[in-house]
Amino acid sequence: VDELLERPEFADYWALKWSDLLRVNRRVLGREGAYTYYRWIHDSFAANKPLDQFARELLTAEGPLSESPAGQFYKVVPKPNEMASTVSQVFLGVRIECAQCHHHPWDRWGQNDYFGMQAFFTQVKFKSSPLGEMLTSNGNAATKHPRTGAAVLAHPLGEVEPEETPEGDRRELLADWLVAGDNPWFARSLANRTWAHFLGRGLVEPVDDFRLTNPPTNPKLLDALAQQLVDSGYDFRQLIRTIIATRTYQRTTRPNESNARDEQNYSRFPMKRMDxxxxxxxxxxxxxxxxxxxxxxxxxxxxxxxxxxxxxxxxxxxxxxxxxxxxxxxxxxxxxxxxxxxxxxxxxxxxxxxxxxxxxxxxxxxxxxxxxxxxxxxxxxxxxxxxxxxxxxxxxxxxxxxxxxxxxxxxxxxxxxxxxxxxxx
Structure with missing residues (x-):
């Protein structure tokens, strides 16, 4: 297993998977922009960069894009509302886009939650520089509630809105909250995505739809995987080692009388077509x-x-x-x-x-x-x-x-x- 995890194809494959999620797209970014963005993703997985560091670098990218290729993310999702929805979906496994217009029909999120997340990104701007296009985040643009017109201050999901606008780059505050060991979604979402990749189905399914009305099928297992990920320093390869060492992963695909119709309980390994x-x-x-x-x-x-x-x-x-x-x-x-x-x-x-x-x-x-x-x-x-x-x-x-x-x-x-x-x- 260790030998396979160190092979160059490991980084090739996971760079491909995360390039899908983070939308490395030549039609949007141009040839050079898409390639440098991809190389940053690829090099991160080749070096086994901790997943919390990977997320932080993406969220807080700034400066010339030639020197900070992770900033291409903000070219792919150029509007603050798109930034908020995408970050939540990819790194938290939570879909909040419904709350942009009305209270989420199947979860607790309302418009104030949605625009509180959006407010973290209203400072993000691009400008020209001698080194090419530059990403900055030093403005004071406010987010207004579409119904009341009142300013909505930046605050993470499930947190109380602050009384004053945070100083500095708000994305740094978001990153601190996102990768904290006690964040209720970040580690669980990453563990769930990885489990789903190897076992064919997430403990929460779909993998980007964590909500009160869609609980995990095995909460203790998901919590254990998430805690192991946190304790390892967000070591992605260690998470994979843990999953593939389980008896669940090593089960046969051949069904028996008791599990022929089972699609949810991992009583047999699922047949799945290769990507x-x-x-x-x-x-x-x-x-x-x-x-x-x-x-x-x-x-x-x-x-x-x-x-x-x-x-x-x-x-x-x-x-x-x-x-x-x-x-x-x-x-x-x-x-x-x-x-x-x-x-x-x-x-x-x-x-x-x-x-x-x-x-x-x-x-x-x-x-x-x-x-x-x-x-x-x-x-x-x-x-x-x-x-x-x-x-x-x-x-x-x-x-x-x-x-x-x-x-x-x-x-x-x-x-x-x-x-x-x-x-x-």
Whole structure:
């Protein structure tokens, strides 16, 4: 586990996930802005930056964007109301946007709570400087209640509104409250998001909808994970170690009579289709044919793509998000008929399987023994050897085929189209 957590692909993958949440978008930020924003996210996960520090740096970013790339966040969400809603949704797991116009229908938040959060961001401005565009936060712009017209002073969710306007950068005060060990949402939200990633469903579901009428299914477990995260200094890798070491994570996907219909209690591991980028990387890795993405030099993994707007049919078809909101729901994980047909019939997939310099052709040339070839194909696609029942008909297929190379490609194609390849299990 420790070896996997230290691999460069770990940072690649989690930078991709957080680039979705924090909306790294070339159409909004431009090519350079989106890339520097992505690099800041990537470098943070590569260094295992504590998650409280990560959140603080994002919230309190200031100065030239060339020197403070986290400030690109405020270009993505340029209005104080958007800033408040996004920070609450991403880092607290609380949706407050309903309270902008009326009392939240399913929670305790009213307009005063909403505009109290918005008031933390009304100082944020951009201006030109010799070093390029600069982010500042030193104004005194007030937030007014839309119904009463009265000024609403900055105060966090669930806190009493102060009698006087706080001095200095209000975002610093928000960051202090956000990452405090006794914050009721920050650590619990991060722990819940991470649990949901590995177990397929959050203890609070949806993961960004903590509210009184949507309590966690296992409050003690969520509190324990959150406390462990706080005690570790917000060590993200340690949180992952804790989750994947559980018997819950290590359960089989095979149902029995008692849990065949269970979707909520983690009595079995859920089958879930791989993310679009991960699945395409698996296609490239198993076939031994890397991808050249349009507009980018050389070849790279799909999980290394910082630009969600780069054109790619497979990634779009399999649910890559466009990064227009901070909702996990933008990424579509549900299988579709179109996806099935694409893996079955796409010329792009078939060309990778048939590629003269690819892995399938190389294995067929290097392994004259049909049994060894079948074993190696299974190891390539499934990371396991075939059972005897699986092995025998495939060995016979190779032996009886007039074209052994095509027979090997047929086997590879069938393995690629299996649930075992397409799904985490």
């Amino acid at each position: 679009a980028e991960v699945l395409f990387d698996a296609v490239c890795q198993t076939t031994g044919v890397p991808e050249k993405f349009v507009g980018l030099p050389g070849t790279r993994r799909a999980i290394q793509l910082w630009d969600s707007q780069s054109s790619h049919y497979f990634l779009t078809l399999f649910g890559r998000p466009v990064r227009e909101t901070a909702c996990e729901c933008e990424r579509v994980a549900e299988p579709t008929v179109g996806q099935t047909l694409h893996v079955l019939n796409s010329p792009d997939i078939h060309n990778k399987l048939r590629h003269a310099g690819g892995r399938i052709g190389r294995l067929e040339r290097e392994l004259p023994d049909n049994g060894e070839l079948v074993d190696e194909l299974y190891l390539t696609f499934f990371s396991r050897r075939p059972t005897s029942d699986e092995r025998m008909p495939l060995v016979a297929h190779l032996a009886n085929s007039a074209n052994r190379r095509e027979a090997a490609e047929d086997i590879a194609w069938s393995l690629m189209n299996s649930l075992e390849f397409l799904f985490n299990h």
